[in-house]
């Protein structure tokens with residue numbers, strides 16, 4: 001049986017909401033199917049899931065930067 005690194009609780013299949021607040025935005029992904037500690041609720045994402053979350057944040061970073069870039073003055 002796999003134990004939680006943090007509290008030694010039992011790891012079970014479950015759902016976890018992932019939320020992060022970055023400089024200028026926040027992301028909440030609901031109901032990620034993953035391994036979760038039954039005691040402290042720590043999520044153990046597999047490498048694929050970690051990669052997916054990383055990709056989402058990378059995309060968000062780039063797109064948000066674009067949205068917040070100063071608009072060049074209109075040429076007359």
Ligand SMILES: [Zn+2]
Pocket residue numbers: 004005006007008009037038039040041042
């Ligand atoms: Zn735990």
